[in-house]
Amino acid sequence: MDYDSNKFQKMLKNLIDEAKKNLPKVDEDLISRAFYYSLEAHKNEIRASGEPYITHPYEVALIVAEEFPVDDVTVASALLHDVAEDTDFKIDTIKKEFGNEIAEIVDGVTKISDIFRGHEITKAENYHKFLLSIIKDIRVILVKFADRLHNMNTLEYVNPDKQRRIALETLEIYAPLAHRFGLGKIKWELEDLAFKFLNREAYEDLARKLQSKRKDRENYIKKFSAPIIEKLKEYNIKYELSGRPKHFYSIYLKMIKRNKPFEEIYDLFAVRIIIDSDDPSSCYTVLGIINLIYLPVQDRFKDYIALPKTNNYQSIHTTVVGPEGRLVEVQIRTKKMHEVAEKGFAAHWKYKENKTTTDKDVENWVNWIREIFENTNRDDQRRDLIDNFKLNLYQNEVYVFTPKGDLKRLPQGSTPVDFAFEIHSKIGEHCIGAKIDGKIVPLDTQLKSGDQVEIITSKNHHPNKNWLKFVKTSKAKNEIKKWINKEEQNLIQKGKEIWERKLKKLKLNFSNEDLMKIIHTHKYDNSKQFFKAIAQGLLNIDDILTVKQEKEDKEKQKEIQFNKFANSLRGEIGGILVDGKKSSILYTYAKCCNPIPGDPVIGFITVGEGIKIHRKNCNNLINLSISDSSKLVNVQWPETENNLFVVGILIRGQDRPGLLNDISHSIVTYQNTNIKSININTQDSSFEGNVAFYVQNLEHLNRIIERLKKISGVTSVERFESALQ
Ligand code: MN
Numbered sequence: 051m052d053y054d055s056n057k058f059q060k061m062l063k064n065l066i067d068e069a070k071k072n073l074p075k076v077d078e079d080l081i082s083r084a085f086y087y088s089l090e091a092h093k094n095e096i097r098a099s100g101e102p103y104i105t106h107p108y109e110v111a112l113i114v115a116e117e118f119p120v121d122d123v124t125v126a127s128a129l130l131h132d133v134a135e136d137t138d139f140k141i142d143t144i145k146k147e148f149g150n151e152i153a154e155i156v157d158g159v160t161k162i163s164d165i166f167r168g169h170e171i172t173k174a175e176n177y178h179k180f181l182l183s184i185i186k187d188i189r190v191i192l193v194k195f196a197d198r199l200h201n202m203n204t205l206e207y208v209n210p211d212k213q214r215r216i217a218l219e220t221l222e223i224y225a226p227l228a229h230r231f232g233l234g235k236i237k238w239e240l241e242d243l244a245f246k247f248l249n250r251e252a253y254e255d256l257a258r259k260l261q262s263k264r265k266d267r268e269n270y271i272k273k274f275s276a277p278i279i280e281k282l283k284e285y286n287i288k289y290e291l292s293g294r295p296k297h298f299y300s301i302y303l304k305m306i307k308r309n310k311p312f313e314e315i316y317d318l319f320a321v322r323i324i325i326d327s328d329d330p331s332s333c334y335t336v337l338g339i340i341n342l343i344y345l346p347v348q349d350r351f352k353d354y355i356a357l358p359k360t361n362n363y364q365s366i367h368t369t370v371v372g373p374e375g376r377l378v379e380v381q382i383r384t385k386k387m388h389e390v391a392e393k394g395f396a397a398h399w400k401y402k403e404n405k406t407t408t409d410k411d412v413e414n415w416v417n418w419i420r421e422i423f424e425n426t427n428r429d430d431q432r433r434d435l436i437d438n439f440k441l442n443l444y445q446n447e448v449y450v451f452t453p454k455g456d457l458k459r460l461p462q463g464s465t466p467v468d469f470a471f472e473i474h475s476k477i478g479e480h481c482i483g484a485k486i487d488g489k490i491v492p493l494d495t496q497l498k499s500g501d502q503v504e505i506i507t508s509k510n511h512h513p514n515k516n517w518l519k520f521v522k523t524s525k526a527k528n529e530i531k532k533w534i535n536k537e538e539q540n541l542i543q544k545g546k547e548i549w550e551r552k553l554k555k556l557k558l559n560f561s562n563e564d565l566m567k568i569i570h571t572h573k574y575d576n577s578k579q580f581f582k583a584i585a586q587g588l589l590n591i592d593d594i595l596t597v598k599q600e601k602e603d604k605e606k607q608k609e610i611q612f613n614k615f616a617n618s619l620r621g622e623i624g625g626i627l628v629d630g631k632k633s634s635i636l637y638t639y640a641k642c643c644n645p646i647p648g649d650p651v652i653g654f655i656t657v658g659e660g661i662k663i664h665r666k667n668c669n670n671l672i673n674l675s676i677s678d679s680s681k682l683v684n685v686q687w688p689e690t691e692n693n694l695f696v697v698g699i700l701i702r703g704q705d706r707p708g709l710l711n712d713i714s715h716s717i718v719t720y721q722n723t724n725i726k727s728i729n730i731n732t733q734d735s736s737f738e739g740n741v742a743f744y745v746q747n748l749e750h751l752n753r754i755i756e757r758l759k760k761i762s763g764v765t766s767v768e769r770f771e772s773a774l775q
Contacts, residue, residue: 058089061108065125068112072119080148081111084126087147091133098207106200107132113196117236117393124189127155131193135160158190159197191227195236198224202243217247232362235392241299249302256298259312267293271321274372278323281339288326289336296320307500308451309487319378324388330355333366333382340380344370347377349456355387363391451502464497464522470505471526478529480507494520512537538582545581552591558599568594612698612770615727615742616646619696623647626663627686636660637685643668644771648695648745653683661685694744696726697751698770704763705737713764716757717743721750740770 062085069076088107095103111128118124126148133139134156141160145153202220205213221244228237246253271293282289304315325332333355340346350369358364365383372378383391450458450469458472466484470477483506484491497503513533521527553560565577572589574580583589620626620639628635637653643665645651653661654674661683664671675682687695701713710730717725723744730739745751751769758767 058085058104061085061104065108065111065115069115069119069122069125072115073122073125076122076125080122080126081129084129084148084152085111087144088129088133091130091139097204099204100207103132106204109200109203110193110196113199114193117196117233118192119393120189120192123151124155124192127152127159127189128193128196130156131159131197135163155187155189155193158187159193162190162194163197191231195224195228195231195233199236199239199243202240205243205247213247217244220244221248232390233393234363238297238299242297245299245302252302253298256302256312260296260298267319270319270373270376274319274378275321277343278340281343282336285335285339287332287336290324290326292322292324293320304500307498308502319372319376320381321378322381322383325382325384327384328386330364330384330387333384336382337366337368340368340370340382344372344378346370350379355383365391448497448499448501450497450499453502453504458503460497461522465494465520466491466497466503466505467493467517467521467530468523468526469497469503470507471521471529472523473505475529477505477507478526479513479533480509480511481505481513482508482511493517538578541585542578542581545583545585546577548584549581549591552595556595556599558595611729611740612644615698615740615770616644619647619742622696623690624688626651626653627688628653628661629684630686637663640664640668640670642670646696646698647687647690648697651685651687653685655681655683690744694723694746696742697745698740698742699755699758699767700738700740700770701758701764701767702738703736703761703765705732705735706763709737709761709763712761713741713758716761717741717754720757721754723750723754742770 062082065085066076066078066081069081085104085108089104092103092107097103097106099105107129110131111125114120114128115125130144130148130152133144134141141153141157144156198220201216205216208216220240225237225240225244228234228240275291279291301312301315304310305312308315323336325336347369350367352367354363354365354367364387365381367379367381369377369379448460448462448464450460450464452458452473458469460468460472466486467478467481470481470484481493484493484495485504485506486495486497486501488502488504513530515530515534517530518527521530569575569577569580572580572583572594574583580589584591616639625632626637627633628637637660639645640654640662645663645665645668650666651663652666652671653663654671656662663685703709710728714725714728717723726742726744728739728741730737743754745754755767755769758764
């Protein structure tokens with residue numbers, strides 16, 4: 051090949067000129083060497099277009115110099131990017147010739163091409179590889195973007211099958227990725243090109259329509275802009291004003307998503323004002339000027355300068371009512387913001403004060419990329435990778451519309467409930483249903499970009515705990531929780547009031563302990579849950595109180611019964627002996643332990659009540675004697691005939707014919723003693739009774755108790771003692 055041919059010299063000169071225009075420092079010799087090396091390596095190849103292969107790396111390098119003006123090394127790497135892949139020249143020779151840095155970028159581009167092929171990148175391990183390679187050197191992905199853009203620009207020369215495959219890959223992988231990197235211009239170009247090859251009919255139809263409207267449109271923009279331009283001149287603001295270019299694919303998507311004809315979508319005019327100043331405050335000055343001339347539309351104002359998008363996009367968006375009442379969207383931004391919007395982080399390099407690339411800069415960029423991916427893909431192992439990949443690249447947001455056409459931005463996965471709370475907390479609180487594009491949908495439906503959402507409200511409807519399972523925005527979550535809390539507090543209060551009113555009405559006394567017992571009997575953890583259940587009607591207060599009252603009545607009954615029993619025994623035996631003798635000293639039986647004949651007893655001298663007779667093991671007595679043991683008096687029950695004493699037992703079980711007989715038989719016949727009294731109550735199929743009989747000693751009693759326990763139907767046998775014990 052003739053290296054000196056005019057054509058190649060011209061190409062090289064053009065490339066170097068372009069690089070010099072955009073880069074602070076250009077090693078002309080490096081670019082020249084890379085150009086001729088590539089030319090030599092590819093000398094036997096031709097492109098599908100029939101042109102020499104060098105046109106491809108050359109165009110890619112040109113795109114890099116224009117769109118990603120990072121450094122001359124990237125430009126040289128772009129020239130060499132296909133050498134290792136397509137020719138006999140290996141990475142090692144590139145390394146020898148151009149050094150490590152360039153060799154690694156070229157190697158990275160080669161490897162990344164493999165990863166990108168088909169949907170390989172959506173496999174976890176390849177995705178990981180990809181992340182590693184771009185973290186290592188971001189320039190790899192920039193060259194790859196430029197490579198893909200040029201391939202898309204020349205796609206018409208390859209066969210239709212390949213066209214489709216490459217176009218799809220571009221739309222699904224490269225365009226979202228470009229967006230993620232903040233490379234707005236590349237993203238739109240890739241999308242429009244992919245669209246053209248994937249749906250040529252729709253593309254050409256759109257192109258025709260755009261063309262036919264062009265004159266109208268230009269005239270209108272002129273009319274709209276004239277008063278603004280006048281004012282800008284007055285304020286001495288340097289600017290560039292243009293009717294914003296509309297991207298085919300975005301118009302097409304809008305038509306599909308909103309199911310509206312081209313005319314309606316395209317009716318929204320758009321103007322962009324780029325200010326020739328680095329001072330963001332000038333954007334607000336321009337905004338003020340525009341608002342002086344045209345009426346702004348409420349809720350259509352977005353300040354991405356104060357709050358940049360996740361990919362660092364900055365701009366002011368406002369919509370105003372233009373001549374003839376037509377809506378015009380105006381974007382206002384500085385030149386720098388515009389470059390960032392179009393060229394992503396490559397633009398930051400250009401605007402750095404110190405125009406050399408240092409390790410620190412690379413580190414910053416790498417950290418930025420790492421952050422994007424780590425924040426969005428932490429659990430990519432678990433989720434469906436391909437969906438996740440696309441989803442995360444297209445920001446984590448959906449754009450939906452109110453019935454009036456106002457745009458709302460929500461996190462991906464948001465539902466009509468999120469949307470409702472986004473509009474107003476009152477709308478969310480009374481939300482009962484939703485329509486998407488006029489059709490009723492479940493409240494947990496995930497919204498998609500372009501959906502028009504209408505919320506149906508009802509005064510009597512309120513947030514539901516289940517909503518927390520599907521809402522995405524923290525606003526909705528907080529509002530729902532707040533509401534549930536408030537409602538719970540109200541319920542608890544209401545339940546408490548019902549409870550207290552009832553107690554008052556029934557004149558019942560309830561200690562805190564009584565209440566806690568009841569709460570636990572009914573298996574509630576705390577009083578809040580208990581009161582809530584009452585308010586919700588889950589617990590019948592009357593039932594609880596009847597049980598409590600019955601229990602109290604029963605205990606009272608038992609106490610009366612026992613007192614009667616104890617008094618009769620005491621009377622029968624002839625009272626107590628003080629120090630072995632019948633005594634005239636006043637004595638009474640202590641209510642705390644209610645001793646009966648047979649119990650070991652002791653006396654305690656009191657003021658006014660004579661000697662109190664306690665059981666020896668009475669807790670009360672033990673406490674009293676600790677404080678004053680001198681007041682203890684020796685007392686005994688008188689001896690009975692045969693040294694027998696009376697005991698009472700309480701017996702419970704299931705009633706059956708012949709039971710009473712079995713009980714008395716067990717006591718009298720087997721244990722050789724006499725029953726003093728027997729008292730059985732049956733209720734439904736169960737019985738409860740007490741039996742008093744004579745025993746010789748404790749062992750005798752225990753034998754009888756064991757005997758009674760063996761009777762079929764008997765479930766419990768215990769000594770009949772005061773309920774107070
Ligand atoms: Mn290539």
